[in-house]
Amino acid sequence: MGLFAKLFAGKERKAKAQKFKIGMEKTRKGSLSSLRQVLLSANRIDEGLYDKLEEIFVTADIGLDTAVQFLSELRKEVKRQNLEKPMDLQNLIVDKLFDLYLKGQIVDTRIPFASEGLTVLLFVGVNGTGKTTSIAKIAHFLQTQGKRVMLAAGDTFRAGAIEQLRIWGGRLDCPVIAKSEGADPSSVIFEAIREAKKTQVDVLLCDTAGRLQNKVNLMKELDKIHRTIVRETGTPPSATYLVIDATTGQNGLSQAKVFSEVTPITGIVLTKLDGTAKGGIVLAIRNELGIPISFVGLGEKITDLSPFDIEDYIYGLFADFFETEESR
Amino acid sequence: MAFENLTKRLQMALRRLTGKTRLTETDIEEMMKEVRLSLLEADVNYQVVKDFTAEVKELALGEKIMKGLNPGEQVVKIVNEELIKLMGTDAEPIRFAEGKKTVIMMVGLQGAGKTTTAGKLGWYLRKTNAKKPLLIAADIYRPAAVDQLVTVGQKLDLPVFQMGISEKPQTIVAKGLKYADEGGFDLVIVDTAGRLHINEVLMDELLDIKKLSSPQEILLTVDAMTGQDAVNVSVAFHQALGLTGCILTKLDGDTRGGAALSIRKMTGIPIKLAGTGEKLTEIEVFHPERMASRILGMGDILSLIEKATEEIDETEAMSMMEKMMSGHFNFNDLLKQMKMVKRMGAFSGILKLLPGGSALANSDKIDDKQLVFVEAMIQSMTPEERKNPELLERSSSRRNRVAEGSGRSTTEVNRLIGMLDKQRQMMKRMAGMSPESLERMAGNLPRIDQNPTPGKGKGGFKL
Numbered sequence: 162m163g164l165f166a167k168l169f170a171g172k173e174r175k176a177k178a179q180k181f182k183i184g185m186e187k188t189r190k191g192s193l194s195s196l197r198q199v200l201l202s203a204n205r206i207d208e209g210l211y212d213k214l215e216e217i218f219v220t221a222d223i224g225l226d227t228a229v230q231f232l233s234e235l236r237k238e239v240k241r242q243n244l245e246k247p248m249d250l251q252n253l254i255v256d257k258l259f260d261l262y263l264k265g266q267i268v269d270t271r272i273p274f275a276s277e278g279l280t281v282l283l284f285v286g287v288n289g290t291g292k293t294t295s296i297a298k299i300a301h302f303l304q305t306q307g308k309r310v311m312l313a314a315g316d317t318f319r320a321g322a323i324e325q326l327r328i329w330g331g332r333l334d335c336p337v338i339a340k341s342e343g344a345d346p347s348s349v350i351f352e353a354i355r356e357a358k359k360t361q362v363d364v365l366l367c368d369t370a371g372r373l374q375n376k377v378n379l380m381k382e383l384d385k386i387h388r389t390i391v392r393e394t395g396t397p398p399s400a401t402y403l404v405i406d407a408t409t410g411q412n413g414l415s416q417a418k419v420f421s422e423v424t425p426i427t428g429i430v431l432t433k434l435d436g437t438a439k440g441g442i443v444l445a446i447r448n449e450l451g452i453p454i455s456f457v458g459l460g461e462k463i464t465d466l467s468p469f470d471i472e473d474y475i476y477g478l479f480a481d482f483f484e485t486e487e488s489r
Numbered sequence: 490m491a492f493e494n495l496t497k498r499l500q501m502a503l504r505r506l507t508g509k510t511r512l513t514e515t516d517i518e519e520m521m522k523e524v525r526l527s528l529l530e531a532d533v534n535y536q537v538v539k540d541f542t543a544e545v546k547e548l549a550l551g552e553k554i555m556k557g558l559n560p561g562e563q564v565v566k567i568v569n570e571e572l573i574k575l576m577g578t579d580a581e582p583i584r585f586a587e588g589k590k591t592v593i594m595m596v597g598l599q600g601a602g603k604t605t606t607a608g609k610l611g612w613y614l615r616k617t618n619a620k621k622p623l624l625i626a627a628d629i630y631r632p633a634a635v636d637q638l639v640t641v642g643q644k645l646d647l648p649v650f651q652m653g654i655s656e657k658p659q660t661i662v663a664k665g666l667k668y669a670d671e672g673g674f675d676l677v678i679v680d681t682a683g684r685l686h687i688n689e690v691l692m693d694e695l696l697d698i699k700k701l702s703s704p705q706e707i708l709l710t711v712d713a714m715t716g717q718d719a720v721n722v723s724v725a726f727h728q729a730l731g732l733t734g735c736i737l738t739k740l741d742g743d744t745r746g747g748a749a750l751s752i753r754k755m756t757g758i759p760i761k762l763a764g765t766g767e768k769l770t771e772i773e774v775f776h777p778e779r780m781a782s783r784i785l786g787m788g789d790i791l792s793l794i795e796k797a798t799e800e801i802d803e804t805e806a807m808s809m810m811e812k813m814m815s816g817h818f819n820f821n822d823l824l825k826q827m828k829m830v831k832r833m834g835a836f837s838g839i840l841k842l843l844p845g846g847s848a849l850a851n852s853d854k855i856d857d858k859q860l861v862f863v864e865a866m867i868q869s870m871t872p873e874e875r876k877n878p879e880l881l882e883r884s885s886s887r888r889n890r891v892a893e894g895s896g897r898s899t900t901e902v903n904r905l906i907g908m909l910d911k912q913r914q915m916m917k918r919m920a921g922m923s924p925e926s927l928e929r930m931a932g933n934l935p936r937i938d939q940n941p942t943p944g945k946g947k948g949g950f951k952l
Binding site for chain 1: 630637
């Protein structure tokens with residue numbers, strides 16, 4: 162039994178994966194990226210079919226490099242196993258996608274809490290990806306695990322950012338450390354760490370201003386924030402999350418690359434996956450830079466956040482395919 | 490120095506030797522692969538790329554190859570022209586209502602930059618069109634969105650109409666419009682909440698706002714970093730609301746912005762403005778032409794093609810070529826050659842345009858000053874010396890005189906003489922070569938060896 166079949170063995174899995182496919186629901190109607198249709202309508206495995214597959218992957222923002230690499234591995238496997246019927250590819254595609262993501266490693270998406278004392282989580286990313294909202298969601302997620310959390314309003318640049326975090330703090334009933342707009346973000350983080358230690362908070366979540374990765378001065382500012390955390394806690398942040406919008410195209414790679422140079426990225430928070438975008442760029446990021454996905458944002462509610470699960474994600478990518486398959 | 494120019498000559502030679510005057514299907518197909526790759530890397534929608542490359546292929550077949558370009562460059566030239574046509578050749582201004590107030594609705598996904606852009610737009614239209622704008626805060630969903638617009642308004646000294654977050658957006662807009670009439674505002678910009686295009690309830694809300702405000706412009710705010718989904722988003726918003734234009738934000742990043750092309754091609758709506766920085770005054774008219782070359786990602790080569798076709802007198806270039814090939818290349822020719830290069834723009838500028846040339850341009854060996862020095866040295870030579878470089882090679886007193894006359898050192902004069910000699914030898918060898926060995930040689934030329942692309946292989950260059 163291939164992974165494909167395993168993927169749908171349990172009802173539990175299906176229920177869990179249900180969330181992931183919400184976003185894909187609208188696209189697949191009249192969309193050109195129906196894997197099932199493509200495989201069913203092809204008579205044999207030929208160049209035409211590979212072209213269609215490439216289209217499906219590129220349309221999911223996986224990027225041409227990763228798509229081409231994926232397809233060449235698929236070709237090799239088709240040759241090796243002597244596959245002839247297009248539908249035989251179903252298992253293979255899913256298996257290969259797992260390989261592409263896992264790379265033979267065990268990917269642990271759990272938050273790496275500090276063994277003792279304060280756990281500091283740093284959130285970075287370009288403008289408008291949903292850092293502040295993700296922080297609120299993760300803070301809530303941690304609260305449900307019984308953690309005492311605190312938020313640090315490190316975005317002192319964007320108008321209304323501090324207020325936005327304060328409102329979330331109020332809703333979550335957790336303390337928010339903030340200074341005025343225009344204050345040095347490092348000083349906010351500095352104060353928050355002191356306060357968190359004093360009040361014996363478990364996890365401090367640090368918001369930062371959105372910054373485009375090609376702005377040198379802003380990246381230096383981020384470096385300073387990182388150094389402040391190291392200095393005040395004796396270690397780098399327990400985790401640094403790069404928040405990426407699912408609609409992001411190939412620029413996501415550049416984001417991951419450049420942010421990693423300034424502050425090592427533990428994982429990605431992929432937001433807005435409840436839209437029609439498939440967020441395939443994170444597969445390219447994993448493939449090319451090795452950075453895993455830690456969380457996905459799947460809606461506007463505070464509970465609309467899940468730890469990333471590659472099986473659910475693949476299910477979401479090809480939900481149409483799997484569903485019809487099951488109902489037969 | 491003049492070696493970069495030499496590369497162009499080499500390419501010309503190649504073309505001459507192969508005798509190609511029109512684009513063949515192979516040329517086009519080779520280049521189209523590169524173009525396709527480039528567009529996909531820029532996030533242009535897959536289907537759009539497919540259609541576009543097919544169209545251009547038809548257009549390019551049999552096209553005459555211009556002098557000074559190789560087949561690859563010629564294809565890029567055609568692609569670029571078609572891209573510009575597609576993007577719209579002129580910037581499209583904001584439409585204003587006549588005799589009454591103008592209403593602009595800002596719509597888009599979450600995080601695209603609507604609120605910031607609403608402020609920027611108000612500031613911009615006040616400056617360029619002497620408008621008296623009012624901003625309406627109709628995003629009641631995102632925490633502190635109203636605060637954000639109010640703060641933006643304060644910073645730009647723009648009044649903001651807001652009713653907090655307890656009223657429905659429809660009510661806020663209706664009251665805001667009335668407030669605008671009473672206050673004598675002639676421009677109203679409505680900041681709506683970010684929403685997914687598949688959220689029917691929220692899309693209906695926008696439709697309500699459209700009906701009650703009859704806007705002159707409904708502008709979709711799109712993040713320039715958007716990938717393949719740009720098509721789904723823009724088409725859905727367009728179908729639901731009938732967009733009149735688009736504003737591309739975060740264009741100051743390093744993204745290529747292929748979304749712009751996808752949106753334009755799939756909806757036909759013009760991209761009117763672009764957000765180009767974090768400051769609230771960083772907004773500008775969208776330039777389709779600049780965007781076209783940014784998306785194509787071959788801007789360097791495009792500028793070179795442009796300059797080459799504009800500035801080099803073709804006959805002059807051809808006679809120079811013949812001179813070089815004959816091996817009678819002298820200081821007069823070198824001077825002429827340099828002046829040609831100079832006409833094309835600052836020398837270091839030209840160098841930067843050549844693939845891989847930017848490294849050279851930054852080195853201290855080559856700069857515009859150097860060019861002036863060379864000119865001074867040549868001008869310090871007698872007419873005989875210029876025509877007959879051997880005179881200088883043989884006599885150190887002549888070399889010393891030139892050095893003194895030009896204010897340069899004798900070492901520099903020696904270097905110049907050595908350089909001319911090298912060029913002549915190379916030209917002589919080239920003249921008697923087969924196209925294949927010429928290609929091979931192009932990779933081995935001194936100095937341009939850091940520049941492996943032009944003249945190597947028939948495609949001309951790689952990305």
